[in-house]
Amino acid sequence: MPLSIHFSQSKSTHNGRKHYSKPLSDLFKSFKNLDCCDDELDSLYDSSQLELEEEVIVNVSATDAIPNTVTYTYTETDVTLPSNLATNTVTCSDHDISSGLVRKIVSKPETQVLSGQRLIPSHINQIYDELYVIHQKLQQENSAQQEYALQLQKREHFLAEREALLFKHEAALTKIRGVEEEVHAKFQIIKEQHEAEVKQLSETLREKTKESKRLKSSFDTLKEMNDSLKKQLSDVSEQNKKMEVQARKVQARLENLQVPLNSHVYELLTVLMDWISDQFLKAKIEEEGRDNQTQTYSHKNYTQEKCAKLLPIVAEQLQWMPFVNPKLHMPVIKFTYWAIRQLDCGTQHSTMTSTMRRLGEDIFKGIVTKGNQHGSSEQSAESKPKIAAFFKSSILPLRFVSTLIVLKTVTQADYLAQAFDSLCVDLKTDEGKALFLEYQSVPVILSHLRISSRGLLSNAIDGLLQMTMESGFLQPFLEACSNETFFRTCSVLLRNPKLDLLVVEKLSIILQKLSRIKSNKKMFELFTIHLMIQELQRTTHPNHAFLCINLNSILFNLGLTKTNSLVSSLSTSH
Structure with missing residues (x-):
């Protein structure tokens, strides 16, 4: 324009x-x-x-x-x-x-x-x-x-x-368009990866949700059962409390109705128990150990039946021990121990499981009770608790025999561990070693030398090692171990491939001591222990010098290898 x-x-x-x-x-x-x-x-x-x-x-x-x-x-x-x-x-x-x-x-x-x-x-x-x-x-x-x-x-x-x-701007837009295409491509790849991860996580979450639902269902069921058991326990506890109250009332009435007891009766009974234990029950065990064929079956069965009949009564009488002079506790505990040992050779032991468990728990925990054996005339003494301590007694013979009873009757691992600890402490003294031989404790220890009880196996062998120390009690101890029962137990242990090396070392010390007795060579050969010792000698690493010395010494004492006197003297000193 x-x-x-x-x-x-x-x-x-x-x-x-x-x-x-x-x-x-x-x-x-x-x-x-x-x-x-x-x-x-x-x-x-x-x-x-x-x-x-x-x-x-x-x-x-x-x-x-x-x-x-x-x-x-x-x-x-x-x-x-x-x-x-x-x-x-x-x-x-x-x-x-x-x-x-x-x-x-x-x-x-x-x-x-x-x-x-x-x-x-x-x-x-x-x-x-x-x-x-x-x-x-x-x-x-x-x-x-x-x-x-x-x-x-x-x-x-x-x-x-x-x-x-x-x-x-056009050039910049061209560059941006190229970058945008690249970004879109990468974004598409990331999006696909994200979708795959989301799908996988969704499947995992679905599985976890199903498992959580199953666990929740199981938990709800267990919770219902737990609530039901709690209710039942509450009911039983209430009934137990009522029964305890009634029992205390009945006990109080019984104590009020009882005439004064004659303590000489307990003295008479304990003397008789002591007599029977030393002159009959202990002698029977020793005779059976020497010659099993000398006793007839009917005579042994008779003795076991009498022991099985007396043990429940003894378990009941333990509740009255707090009212008895503590000096009278030892004959009762000793009689109980020898009666239990009589049942080892028969079939009566398996039928008295509850009685044995009750005896073991009462002796382990002790008896603590209130009351007065002379009736209601001395009411001031009723408030003072009376205690009968057996396993926890300060008297060594009573504590030692109580420990042996606990080892024979109790099955709880914590009780047994405490019993072995107490036994090892007592065996450090000469009096404890003498009591070990007097009450023929080797079979009691052998019953725990099983690979199934790994936690107690080492403790049991520690008790035996205390007896292998050089003293006047070593030779009687080795003679007590020179029997088929001991060598059979050792053979079973050595055949187990899962046996701990430390246990093998401890066992080799005892076997080295036993190999010095010439009559034991036939025991080593009877249970093929000498072959297992040779295999151990071949497979043991040289770094375990102490074990190698003991194995060589055992083979030397059995006449199966030639070695210098230095190795023998070293093993003997150990």
Whole structure:
């Protein structure tokens, strides 16, 4: 639109110039014919004529070059055209304008003078005025076109910068698009991995949920059973409390109704028990150990039946021991021990499990009770508890025999562990070693030399090792171990591949002591212990020097290997 407007304005300007060219030429011709025209008018005419010629030339060129009219007109208003065209155009316009100004300035006074002299017509003055107005308009239009050209130049520069920025943005967007595609690809891979992990975790969670439901169901069932058992236990506890209260009341009534007891009766009974234990029961055990064929079956069975009948009564009488003189406790405990030992050789022991367990627990814990054996006449003594301590007694013989009874009757591992600890402590003294031989304790210890009771196996062997120390009791102890029962037990232990190496070392010390007795060689051969010793010697690592020395010494004593006297002396000293 601006180009069309400028083109129309330029066309109107040239038409105006054509319109006024003829009158101006007539005017200057009339000036030449005037006699009063001076040189100044001649010069004015020459310049006007020149201007008219230039205008004609311009008009002719504009007419001849109609196709270039738009280009010429655009060069008058746009500074972006080539400089030579812009200069010619502007110069031509300026020349016309300056010529017009000169004519205007020079011609007005002259016109006035001539008007006074009636030389210039009035319409010429009007033409000059109109030309002046046209000149001003053209000047304003030229200024506006130059300003607009500057604006167009600035806008073109702005658009060029904008285009360069757009190119940069387009390049950046291209890079971003490539990165976006890569990100989308990676995101798709991550998404697939995430979906796979979620699926796997969902399956795992489903399995865990099922398992949790099963566990919850089991837990609910156990909880219901536990609540039921708690309720039953509560009911039983209440009944037990009621029964205990009733028992105490009955006991109190019984004590009130009893006549004063004769303590000499207990003395008489304990003497009889002591007599029977030493002269009959103990002798029976020793005779059976020497020759099992000398006693008839009926006689042995009779003795066992009497022991089985007396033991429950003894268990009941233990409850009254707190009321008896502590000096009378030992015969009762000794009789109990030998009666239990009599049952080892028969079938009565298996039918008295509850009685044995009760005896063992009472002897281990002791009897603590309240009451007075002389009735209600001494009420002040009832508040003082009476104690009968057996296993925890400070008297060594009573404690030792009680320990042997606990080892024979109790099955709880913690009770047995405490019993073996007490036995090992007592065996460190000569009195304890003498009691060990007196009460023939080897079979009691052998009953615990089983691989099934690993926790107690080492403790049991420790008790036997205490007896192997060099003392006057060593030879009787070795003779007590020189029997088939002991060697059979050792053979069973050595055949077990899971036997601990420390236990093997302890057992090898005892066997080394026994191998020095020549009559025991047939026991080693009967139970093939010598072959197991040879295999142990072959497979034992040399780092276990103590075990190797004992094994070599055993084989040497059995005459199965040749070794120097130094090894024998070392093993003997150990």
